[in-house]
Amino acid sequence: MAMKKGIILAIETSCDDTGAAILLDGRKILSNVVSSQVSIHQKYGGVVPELASRSHLEAIVPIVTEALGRAGVTLKEIDGIAVTQGPGLVGSLLVGLSFAKSIAFAMGIPFVGVNHVEAHLSAIFLEEEPPRFPFIGLVVSGGHTSLFRVDGFGKVVRLGQTRDDAAGEAFDKVAKLLGLGYPGGPIIDELSKRGNPKAIRFPRAFLGKNSLDFSFSGLKTAVVHFVKTYQESSEKFSEGLLCDIASSFQEAVVDVLVQKTILASKQEGIRRIVISGGVAANRLFRERMREEALNQKLKLYIPSPQLCTDNAAMVGVIGYEYLKQGIRSDYSTNAYSNLPL
Amino acid sequence: MSGANYHEQKDEKGEELQESKDLVFHSKSPSDTLRLGRRIGRLLHQGDVVALVGELGTGKTQLIKGLASGIGVRRVHYLTSPSFVLVNEYTGKIPFYHIDLFRLGGEKEAQGLGLEEYFQGKGVTVIEWADRIPSLLPGELLWIYLYYTGKQTRSIELIPKGKRYEELLRKCGVENVK
Numbered sequence: 402m403a404m405k406k407g408i409i410l411a412i413e414t415s416c417d418d419t420g421a422a423i424l425l426d427g428r429k430i431l432s433n434v435v436s437s438q439v440s441i442h443q444k445y446g447g448v449v450p451e452l453a454s455r456s457h458l459e460a461i462v463p464i465v466t467e468a469l470g471r472a473g474v475t476l477k478e479i480d481g482i483a484v485t486q487g488p489g490l491v492g493s494l495l496v497g498l499s500f501a502k503s504i505a506f507a508m509g510i511p512f513v514g515v516n517h518v519e520a521h522l523s524a525i526f527l528e529e530e531p532p533r534f535p536f537i538g539l540v541v542s543g544g545h546t547s548l549f550r551v552d553g554f555g556k557v558v559r560l561g562q563t564r565d566d567a568a569g570e571a572f573d574k575v576a577k578l579l580g581l582g583y584p585g586g587p588i589i590d591e592l593s594k595r596g597n598p599k600a601i602r603f604p605r606a607f608l609g610k611n612s613l614d615f616s617f618s619g620l621k622t623a624v625v626h627f628v629k630t631y632q633e634s635s636e637k638f639s640e641g642l643l644c645d646i647a648s649s650f651q652e653a654v655v656d657v658l659v660q661k662t663i664l665a666s667k668q669e670g671i672r673r674i675v676i677s678g679g680v681a682a683n684r685l686f687r688e689r690m691r692e693e694a695l696n697q698k699l700k701l702y703i704p705s706p707q708l709c710t711d712n713a714a715m716v717g718v719i720g721y722e723y724l725k726q727g728i729r730s731d732y733s734t735n736a737y738s739n740l741p742l
Numbered sequence: 743m744s745g746a747n748y749h750e751q752k753d754e755k756g757e758e759l760q761e762s763k764d765l766v767f768h769s770k771s772p773s774d775t776l777r778l779g780r781r782i783g784r785l786l787h788q789g790d791v792v793a794l795v796g797e798l799g800t801g802k803t804q805l806i807k808g809l810a811s812g813i814g815v816r817r818v819h820y821l822t823s824p825s826f827v828l829v830n831e832y833t834g835k836i837p838f839y840h841i842d843l844f845r846l847g848g849e850k851e852a853q854g855l856g857l858e859e860y861f862q863g864k865g866v867t868v869i870e871w872a873d874r875i876p877s878l879l880p881g882e883l884l885w886i887y888l889y890y891t892g893k894q895t896r897s898i899e900l901i902p903k904g905k906r907y908e909e910l911l912r913k914c915g916v917e918n919v920k
Contacts, residue, residue, distance in 0.1 A: 564819050
């Protein structure tokens with residue numbers, strides 16, 4: 402079926418947010434609705450899968466209705482559907498995927514399953530001045546820390562990835578260790594403002610001079626060791642020390658992220674850099690990446706914070722490109738927890 | 743890795759009271775932990791279940807990289823924590839299922855994840871934070887406890903439940919003595 406007006410419904414349910422968006426020509430956001438489930442998950446210190454899929458199930462119809470309403474579009478005007486099919490929590494992914502299939506079948510329109518990580522790399526095309534291809538892309542979130550060379554839509558080469566924890570996961574685990582709550586990123590970012598980033602010298606893992614891989618488990622273990630050693634000698638952390646730990650930890654994560662991204666740019670000889678994913682919403686990381694790009698005369702592109710975190714609009718960008726190329730999914734399409742890119 | 747203690751407890755008369763089937767290793771580094779995992783991994787068969795317990799930073803991921811390597815999973819450097827997606831599946835000589843319950847509060851939340859299917863599956867299942875779901879685990883399995891003993895050092899205790907795993911540990915212990 403040919404695409405008429407280029408109006409796309411996009412659905413994203415890979416983790417804790419239910420998202421729906423309506424896009425025009427794959428670039429213009431008519432609406433982008435995210436029902437953050439953070440309040441539900443906060444008391445559990447993380448995303449609880451069973452709760453996540455149940456919440457998606459409850460949220461999906463109202464969220465899609467809301468997205469259509471805000472865009473002033475009816476289902477009949479939708480030309481195609483883009484939906485995340487992985488990676489993510491399978492139960493959560495299935496809610497979005499099954500919903501997309503049903504609407505596509507009922508309305509007789511095509512749908513396409515897309516990769517969540519490629520969607521993050523595409524979020525930048527929703528901004529005013531998107532980059533030209535090729536560019537270096539870093540996707541950094543609770544589930545991913547990977548560097549890519551992006552030559553075009555659907556033409557992505559992975560240059561490096563984490564060998565243990567994702568950067569966002571390290572934030573969450575350290576926050577839990579310090580008794581700070583969930584999600585760890587924003588809390589640690591906030592405490593860091595009042596701490597000294599040089600108070601504690603936590604290790605940075607570079608895995609060799611030319612490696613574009615990441616490792617954050619050694620850093621996590623160093624924080625564990627520091628906390629244990631401290632607790633043996635005294636009872637409780639002062640507010641000041643807590644801020645220093647948070648700040649020194651964040652500094653170590655950001656150092657590695659910035660240096661590896663710059664290294665990827667040098668190795669590939671590509672001067673355009675895109676960072677995206679939840680951790681790309683981190684204040685310090687954005688600041689430091691901007692400074693470094695300026696120093697090295699590189700062109701840096703960062704989506705606005707609400708487009709860095711999980712959202713459906715970014716799914717619509719890449720989904721639109723696929724649909725335009727005639728790529729469609731069939732009804733037997735499945736969801737995959739570790740769908741490779 | 744310094745020696746495994748196949749502790750045989752004896753009373754004053756030197757008579758054997760009860761042979762403890764547990765095995766304790768002392769790891770001096772992350773690569774030590776990985777090597778121990780590889781050694782255990784080589785002895786694992788289809789349908790085996792390994793339950794891991796240990797605080798953050800005690801080396802669970804390292805041990806699992808070793809287990810996977812022992813089973814024949816390639817490129818174990820890239821075996822990452824599945825905290826986000828809960829289950830990662832790999833292909834070795836037999837399938838390798840890596841489950842991480844870090845984000846789960848308890849058994850109630852784990853119900854409906856279909857864990858039984860992994861336990862009865864065609865591969866080896868390894869579960870991190872397994873102590874959170876005691877009643878959902880199979881009766882026979884290998885418990886591995888990791889304890890923090892110093893900045894780099896860890897104590898790793900292997901406790902078999904069931905004949906199959908006692909036999910596995912006997913092989914593991916003998917290999918160590920050589």
